[in-house]
Amino acid sequence: MTPLVAWGDIVIGSWNIQNLGWNNDKRYDKVAHVAGHFDFLAIQELMNEAALERLEQEVEAATGEAWSSMASHALGRSTYREHYAFLWRDSAVEYDSGAVVFIDHRDAFAREPFSAKFRSRRTGQEFAAATVHITYGGSIGERLPEIEALADYWQWLEEVYPETPRLLLGDFNLRPEHQGWEPLLSLGAVPAITTGATTLGLTDGRYANLYDNLWKQPGELGVTDRGILRFPDLFGIGHERARDVISDHAPVYLALGSATLELTAFDGGSVDHAEGTSWCIDLNQSSIEALTELPHVGPARASQIVEARPWASPAELVRVGGLGQSRVQDIKASGLLCE
Incomplete structure (x- = not known):
């Protein structure tokens, strides 16, 4: 008899939280509300570790649960440097081993990817999560060397975390249909998100550039749902305000096994995927x-x-x-x- 597969039963997300940690009027309570929709979240554009500690405290306050996190050291070739981070719900996920920044002997990456092995507490399913932020540069051509180097990195992940499903999460600054992905595609990796867009346009309700994604192995992990969490609808705010106080990127996610992502408005009520919310500000009533x-x-x-x-x-x-x-x-x- 073939044994039953124990899928993870968790929701895994990836989010570029624009310059998290700079003195830029970031609303950590709202960032935490979005983050609380996931059981595990890979974060790009973390500017300092103190910001991750603050976000962890905020998401614990928002969810009433214990959370954990880890961050890479600062990465970059110039004075502009970023950290990567993982944030997870303790009741759903635990760290296993192997947290490491890629040793990039060829110096292909401006910010070397960061990875670690985790386990679903709900089912015991193990997975290796890696995250990267590809340098935007001045043109698409300047991004391609890093994209092409991801093929070697994908193979390196298999060696470091043998017999473990791999996920490569991040802001790739390249649409998944671009021919620059051929080296990674040839190794069997596929993008989870192939339609839609993730960067907030300046016009409310409009999104551009499917740059954020989660690359995975077909048939691994038991993916039952995937999507883009268009968070401005959770708060009833326009894109300009959302970009200013939360992020200019929307997170992407995968649901594994029986897990589901249920959108919750900031006031605690449920919000429909399509309908959004009728929230507004009353000069005579609002706080x-x-x-x-x-x-x-x-x-x-x-x-x-x-x-x-x-x-x-x-x-x-x-x-x-x-x-x-x-x-x-x-x-x-x-x-x-x-x-």
């Missing part, structure tokens, strides 16, 4: 925190708005210090205010 979602409105101006209630119309916001006609027009044009 100070919610008011800070408006363009040009920080905590101080949000407090002034609350103190000056009631408001008859958004045009009256010129009474708030620093909000002139043009800035009030930006607020009205944001689409965030309730009608």
Whole structure:
């Protein structure tokens, strides 16, 4: 009798969290809300390890569960350097062994990939996760040497983690149908995401460039679902605001076995994949925190708005210090205010 395969029963994600750790008004609570949708998350564009510690604390607060994380050292050829990281839910995933930054003797990568072996606590399924952020450069041609080097790296992963399913997760800055992927495809690796796009366009609801992906071996891990988590819908905010305080990339994911990804709006309610949310900001009812979602409105101006209630119309916001006609027009044009 053929033994039953114990698939992982976990959701695995990959996310470029734009410059996580810089002093850039990042909303860690919202980043954590998105991250909490996954059991395991590979992170690119981590700028310092303190930011990962903060994110881990925020996601624990958001989910009420214990989480763990690990990060690579800073990687890069210039003064601009990034870390890679893995973040996981302790009840679902555990670290096994072999956390290592690739020893790149050919110096093919500006930021060498980072990998480790993990195990699903739910089923015992093991997997090797590797993450990379391909240098964007000035043209597609400048990205291809790193893309081509991923074929050798894929084989190296097999040697380092023998008889273990492999996942290569990251921001590749190249669409999966580009011919530059031929060396990796020839080794049997396939992209999990082949349709859609992952970078937030400047127009709300529009996405461009399927650069983020998860490469895997066909038939491994028992993938039952895959997709792109278009997170602005979780918060009812436009792309400009989402890019400013969360990220300009949407995460990609795989669900294994019986696991499912259920979208949850920021206020705790469920949100439908297609319908999104009717969330809006009410000048007379919304909290100070919610008011800070408006363009040009920080905590101080949000407090002034609350103190000056009631408001008859958004045009009256010129009474708030620093909000002139043009800035009030930006607020009205944001689409965030309730009608």
